[in-house]
Amino acid sequence: MPLVQITMLTGRTADQKRKLAQRITDAMIEEAGARREAVVVAFHEVASESYASGGVLMADKGK
Amino acid sequence: MPLVQITMLTGRTADQKRKLAQRITDAMIEEAGARREAVVVAFHEVASESYASGGVLMADKGK
Amino acid sequence: MPLVQITMLTGRTADQKRKLAQRITDAMIEEAGARREAVVVAFHEVASESYASGGVLMADKGK
Amino acid sequence: MPLVQITMLTGRTADQKRKLAQRITDAMIEEAGARREAVVVAFHEVASESYASGGVLMADKGK
Amino acid sequence: MPLVQITMLTGRTADQKRKLAQRITDAMIEEAGARREAVVVAFHEVASESYASGGVLMADKGK
Amino acid sequence: MPLVQITMLTGRTADQKRKLAQRITDAMIEEAGARREAVVVAFHEVASESYASGGVLMADKGK
Secondary structure, eight states: OOEEEEEEESOOOHHHHHHHHHHHHHHHHHHHOOOGGGOEEEEEEEOGGGEEETTEEGGGTTO | OOEEEEEEESOOOHHHHHHHHHHHHHHHHHHHOOOGGGOEEEEEEEOGGGEEETTEEGGGTTO | OOEEEEEEESOOOHHHHHHHHHHHHHHHHHHHOOOGGGOEEEEEEEOGGGEEETTEEGGGTTO | OOEEEEEEESOOOHHHHHHHHHHHHHHHHHHHOOOGGGOEEEEEEEOGGGEEETTEEGGGTTO | OOEEEEEEESOOOHHHHHHHHHHHHHHHHHHHOOOGGGOEEEEEEEOGGGEEETTEEGGGTTO | OOEEEEEEESOOOHHHHHHHHHHHHHHHHHHHOOOGGGOEEEEEEEOGGGEEETTEEGGGTTO
16 A cells, blocks of 8 residues: 655646656556555645755755 | 644545544544644645556546 | 545554544545545654654653 | 655745755754755645644634 | 655565665656656655555454 | 654654754744744654665665
8 A cells, every 4th residue: 555755846747747656656566566556646746945955945046 | 742644636625624624633532542732634635637546647537 | 545644652552543544534535525445544653752842852741 | 864844834935934944954964964965845835724733724713 | 856755564675665766766867857866765664553545454454 | 833744864862853853843933933832843764774865775875
């Protein structure tokens, strides 16, 4: 019953998320023995002003 | 100090969330001995293109 | 496909978690229209030195 | 590689999140020995009807 | 800066987690344009009495 | 009612977590206007074989 939760910046297309869900689900089945129907993938998308690395908001990087 | 975080598809009304928060909080108090004021419930709602089961986006199911 | 993730202190019995899972799942079905088999509940249990409210570790309260 | 995920009500400004990210990252470095570039902070902001304490939605408090 | 958090039952070997981390990271890079060094994968493993689907603990299934 | 959840490698002492909880709670109060008693901090600690960056488990780094 693996739950895969992905936090990433907004801006990916539905097709990108479609392919990510497929590949991650396949990996959970093939490497961890999960049943296909039990794998859930959820994308939590955050704005660039809500995400920081190294203490700097993504919105401020490259400025 | 239980934290209850619920990831679900968007589309539930405020009243549905109100009743869920009440019932889940009551369950935490009655079954787990939590203090009422210490129970927090947060709903993280995701679009149907950001949620997949079995490797298929909810947005693609039933197509 | 609601995912319910509960963070709480260690120390609850399997029977307490059993009843919590039942009641929370019933609430998701009855109040939010979820399908039973799609509701997942996971308990993340943390030690009293890994949990703080008001800036004070649970392990330090009541001292 | 600490990941800091903050769930809070919507309504904070970018500048508030900027300062939170700075201070929390500094704390992770100075108190826990994290490398600066390895600290990630993400803000998950939820509406007042998606957040409850004591079984009552924030949207209903003070009514 | 994608964060991938996986909640699953305990019992997978280090090698299974190694391969999952590799494949999921590759998927994030190839499908979502992530930079390799920015992808973090964390496994949160829970006991079978701390995980339920359909309102039934994994520990109780098959009994 | 901010919830701060920190995923990091095991190995920090109670005193390190004590100081992190204090400083992060102070930051939430001073920068985001949170009430002290409403700030919750939880540490989710994972083993080095359950944490990867760049697709490589922490347990494998430096080998």
